[in-house]
Structures are given as structure tokens and as C-alpha cells.
Amino acid sequence: MTDTPERALVVMAHPDDADFSCAGTVALWTDAGTEVVYLMVTDGEAGGDELTLDSAEIGAMRREEQRRAAAEVGVKDVRFLGYPDGRVEATLDLRRDISRVIRQVRPQRVIIPSPERDWDSVAASHPDHMATGEAAMNAVFPDSRNPHAHRELLADEGLAPWTVPEVWVIGGPGHHTDITEVFERKVAALAAHESQISDIAALEPMLREWMGANAAGAGLPEGSLAEVFRVVNTA
Template sequence: MAKRMLLIFAHPDDESFALGGTIAKYTEKGVEVTLVAATKGEAGKTAGICKPEEVGLVREQELRRAAKVLGISEVIFLGYRDKEVPFAPPLKIVESLVRIIRDIRPQVIITFGEDGASGHRDHRAIHHFTKAAIKLAQEPVEPEWGKAYTLPRLCYVKPGWKFTKEQLQDVDYVISIAPWAERKWQAISEHRTQMGSRQKFENLEERQKQDYLSREYFRCDQELGALPGRGEDIFQDLERVES
């Protein structure tokens, strides 16, 4: 059975900074990973690399290079503007996501949690749109959008490297990424316009930096996914799930 993972995020670079090691680990193990980006990051910094009006095109190219580094099979852009995802027509964006979910039929979807990890409003919005799409995708409605599909497992990426011990109690999956840390950093480095974000991580105190490059953290939705779990392998117990 082919293993498939669907990532749904807001901007180019979300994938590399948040879970680049996990992506590299699973693609190396043969998992087919598809990435959905709601925007091209048009409101991001240019780092002097391009003109402000060119940053969307440049960040799209950066994402495609990072995806290649990480082994991502396909990148899908939804076409919304950076910082405007909360104002996307709900039915339109949910329809797009339902079609993608029903087409790919992944065992695992990963997106941001309700807090958006950093609190960015685009991150929070894509969380809610993703949940709505997962719920609708399993219902026997809108057959022209594809055959209904019940998602086995939904996970939210969490910035566990800066969590307290108490906060870590809410984490369900801790993925060891040390062997893939170099590829994670290589993917991050492809996002050249986001030099400021890279510098923030480079300036972390040593303990946090080591944690950031050795583990990635996820919370499993215990209600929306049909087969929630806990452990060190996001695909654990999903071997027999039919697509």
C-alpha cells in the first residue's frame, strides 16, 4: 500500500521551518508527500534579492527548490494573497481542499494547530479551512468533487523546541530527525528571501538549537482523524488503511 502524506500550509517556507526534517525522513522512506500552499508569500521580505512586486514569484521558486531538497512530490498553490487567507471565500477554498483530499487520499494530513504556531492569521485560517475540508470530504456529498474519503490521521505541527515540560505533555508525536537535520537546514536555506527568519534560529541558545535540529513535534487531532495515535511514527498502525 502506498503511503501518502498531505501538508496544508499558508506560505512558502512554512514546510521547511516547521517540519523539514520530518518531510525528509518520510520521503526517504518512500512516503509520497504533497504540499499545498495557500499563498506565494507576496507580503514577505525581499532581503534585497528582488523588488517587492517580484517577491511572490521569487518565493514560489524558492519553495519549489526546497521541495526538491525535501523530496516532496508535488506542490499545489491555491492562489490566495499573503495575509488575505482569512478573507478567502469559504466555500471556494474548502472546495479546493476537498478536491485535493479526495484525489490524493492521504493517510496523514499535517497542518497548523488552532494557534497557527506563530499566531499568524493566515496560519490560523488555513487550520480552520483544513478542518472544514476534512469534515466535508468524508460526507457523501458533491460527488463531482471526488469520491468521499475519511481521513485516518490529522496532525498539527507544534514548536516543541520552545515548549516547557508541561506543554510537551500535550504532544502526541515526537519525530527524531537528527539524520535529516542537514537536509532540513538546506531546505530552509533555499528560502533566501527569508534571511531574517533564518537568523532568528541561528541566534537561538544552544539547547534550543540542538532540539530544533533533532526533533519535531506534533499533536494528533483526537476527534477529527479516524485513527488518532501517539508515539514516534506518524504512520504507525496505518499500514492496513485502504485508500
């Protein structure tokens, strides 16, 4: 299933994770009519080198930045679970909280970080990313579809089980989305994260190089830019 879904959920650890990894793909989906929801596990209060603000102030600032970034690619619904930045673990509580949103949104597709360590990219293997990917995958299967999992979701909140038919894991290998036509919107989304990205003009050529290498690896025409995912059938 690589067509455009009616509803999609993007589960990430921190504000800006979606914009680095999949904002171009999201822009294409929302343009085609997909209702996309962002779910951030943390508020990102441990991000950056700013020490003059306390954690609550940083978290509030980063939530607002993520909302502005989401708007650049057509996402209106941005949710935060408020787990502590830098201390995310793939607990049953986190699985339940992600399952709750899956049952609320009822997406045909969920994008998640990879739960596997990438030995070629330390930054991509932030422990919060891996824990979020593991918890989100477990929320997709088996939790969100299992009426016996987190029974309070059904008994107390009336949230019926939902089976997600497809998960897209950030970084691939496998599926390449050509984002050439929406690349500037991806850059605009990243520019919204002013507390984390001080010089978007310096970042843009690096993004072009990275996305260009992705496209070249997929055999797309010269000058193309692409995001990469592993598509997992979870029906």
C-alpha cells in the first residue's frame, strides 16, 4: 500500500524529528487530502544549548515551534504526550498512550522512528528515537488492535480496537518518496524550529545533499530529492 491514505499518524520523540525525517512526504499527503496527525512523545525540553530558560519554558517554546512547522506542511492536529525528554523508555504506559491515539485517529498508515541502532549515524540513533520506535511498533501490533490490551481504553474511554494496516519506518531501506516539488516546504517547516536551528541557510544545502543521495540511490532523475522509509505490512 503506497497510495495516499485517508488518515495517517506520525509518532516521533521530539519536536523537529518529523520535519527532518518525513515532512516532505507529509506535505504530499496533505495536498492529496490525507488527514495527518502529529504525536510527539516529549516536548523537547532538553534540546539545544539554551540554559537561560527552565525546562517548562523550553518545552512551551518547542511545542509552539512544532505547531508552526506542522502548519507549513498542512498538519493542523499536533499532540504531545509530555514524557521527559532524554528519558523515554518503551514502557507499557507509553504503549498505552500511543495506542490511545491510534484508536482515536484510526489511521491507515503510521510513520515511526526506527527502533534499531544505526551504527553509521549516532544522531539518528538517539535513545529517545529508538524507544519511541519500539513503543510505537508495539502499540500498532499487538496493542491497538487487541481488545484485551489496555482494557481501560475500551471500558473507560470507549475507544474500540483499531488495526493499522501499514507502518512506515524512517530511514528505510525500501520506499523512496520524491519530495522535490515540496522541498521548500520541508525547509520552511525546519525553519520554524528557531531554538534548534540557528542558520537555516547553512542547513539547506546539507539537506539537499542528503535528500539528493536518497534520490540517486533510488534511480530517480538527476536533481530529484527523496525521503526514505521501510514499508511494513502490519495488517
